Amino acid sequence: MNSLEFRDPDRAKKFSDLIKKTAPEEKLTIMHVCGTHESSICEYGIRSVLPDNIELVEGPGCPVCVTPALHVDEALELSYRDDLTVATFGDMVKVPGTEDRLTKERENVKIVYSVADAVDFAKKSESEVVFFGVGFETTAATYAPVLLEGPENFSFLGSVKKIPPAMEFLLDSEEVKVDAFLAPGHVSTIIGSKPYQSLSDEYNVPIVVAGFEPLDVLSAIARLLKLLKSGEGRVENDYARAVKDEGNLKALKMIDQAFEVDDTAWRGIGEIPSSGLRVKDENLDARKKYDLKVEGDKYGVPAGCICDEIILGKSKPDKCKLFREEKCTPQNPVGPCMVGSEGMCNVWFEYGGRPKIG
Template sequence: MDKKELAQRFSKKIKDLCPEREVRAIHVCGTHEQAITRYGLRSLLPDNFDLKMGPGCPVCVTPARVIDRAIKLARKGLTLATFGDMLNVPGSSSSLSDAKSDGADVKVVYSVNEAIKIAKKIDNDLVFLGVGFETTAPSNAAVLERGVPSNFSILTCHRLIPPAMELLVNLENVNFDGFIAPGHVSTIIGEDPYEKFVSEYDMSTVIAGFEPLDILFAVLKFVKQIDEEIIQLENAYERAVRPEGNIKAKEALNRVFKVVDAEWRGIGEIEDSGLRLKDEYSKFDARKKHDVTLEESRDVHPGCICHLVLTAQKTPKECNLFKEKCTPQNPYGPCMVSEEGECNIWYQYGERPSL
């Protein structure tokens, strides 16, 4: 049986089990959205099954204030290294790409290790803008524990997924039955952080992998719970996600970082949702090492609805700027910048193509 035929069988089973009422699920992963949209998985789901994306794009949720700080540091004469998709993320009034065009030393790297190699070769101080969820933070923790050059520091913007999921549960305008939980994050944190959604919020929660069939399998498990009126946590990605997660990675995170309240772009402050370097690593904290004065920041520009897209209240097609003033070539809002941003994905692949 080929994959297409198997997908169609999954589709039939999902439709058979799905109740007549509207069923809503939210996933929080840009890679999930890529597979869902690129392969037309929504076209295989019942019309009354609504699968939306939440704040699962680390680039999209990076506050403008962090971008503003990175721009200030670069314009101050420091070397700023970061991932390529961070260059076009709009700050309050400009981007790192703008700073680079004006002569600032902004370098694109593919990993924190590459940034460290650059730091070893230059006399200038280098700041690495490190963003991401639980999946990328362990690599930054590991390099700091191994030791880095004295001219190296990190401007961290790491965010934690479960607190953002909890925020969605408590939003008045967002009503849904449960979560399709992210596989990559789950390989690090394991199953336990999701238990509260079952025990405290009565939310069906299924951890999913990233292949189209993985996602359909997770949706099938989700719909089966709804049909049988059973609420539980299920791991549909057992080949990669262990119940305890990655113990070594979690231990490294705990040694290097502390959990703090953190701002999410357009969403606001979420309790215990961010990571900052512990005091013993403060000499590598760019915020403390390189002081700059920042004006009031602006996360959401007029007309942009990224904050509503990130909280599953709107879809990209409901934005008047989508495909018009806002495109991947000229992104107006952060959700159009990254390949994990929902607006970017819908621009590339459309909303509901056929399989």
């Protein structure tokens, strides 16, 4: 399949015209929960072709951004031990904890590209290795098979989360207005489109699974507007080339073998019931293995930062004084939303020159 067909300007113009024709007069808020969607929306100037009354916002779709300071503090506590190495992704060494952050300069911190790299390192090491892993269901599918075969000197410090419970939290919240959702393409390749149906039924909200090319996003928005106009709270899969309704059954089985559902904290939000994935094997659980009892800030963000409002879709990066004054940059991030390619502030910093990005 030629990817250029999903960037065809003539088809994009037709979708844009359809969106303008279908859009109601009242103000609508469409939320996506995926950093890759935000990157595509900004890179291709999607907001510039939408009617002024349609607001396209990002919710808690960046796993690094919603990793609570407490979990970073736990990784820091482990990194102070002489007999142990904390392995994690490069982005995570930039994420602030309550008072400090992991840094690549720390002797007991090792940056890896995958959990498999961390396991390989553990197999060659004589000391204990803890992998600090974050992510959503997509990443959990890559963790699961490796965790099930890790060596004895390997354990897992997890901050792994489920997207549908966060969407439900937003729909229940009185602080956030959401009229429709663009469901995340990557997560949906694992869980499928069915898990969104109960949300759609209960809250009568349209949800469309979307891909990441510009025509994917425009097509999904057009579908959502059609559903909103008809008053139908329904789930539609507009990314059928990658997403099956039932999801990836093999990946889901491995996730179920390695993890169990638990309540967990989301930075900027608080604790969301049944939204976390905790490793089942107590011997693999670093919190139990090392009896971690760290007292830290579960939910908050650094002083002067509005990442909590951005994560909830209540504000935008250009409203933050740190962002506007360029005191918070990808090279020197203050808040978690400036860390990594999926953080909204990071995306806006990169594509700040695009028309009508806000």
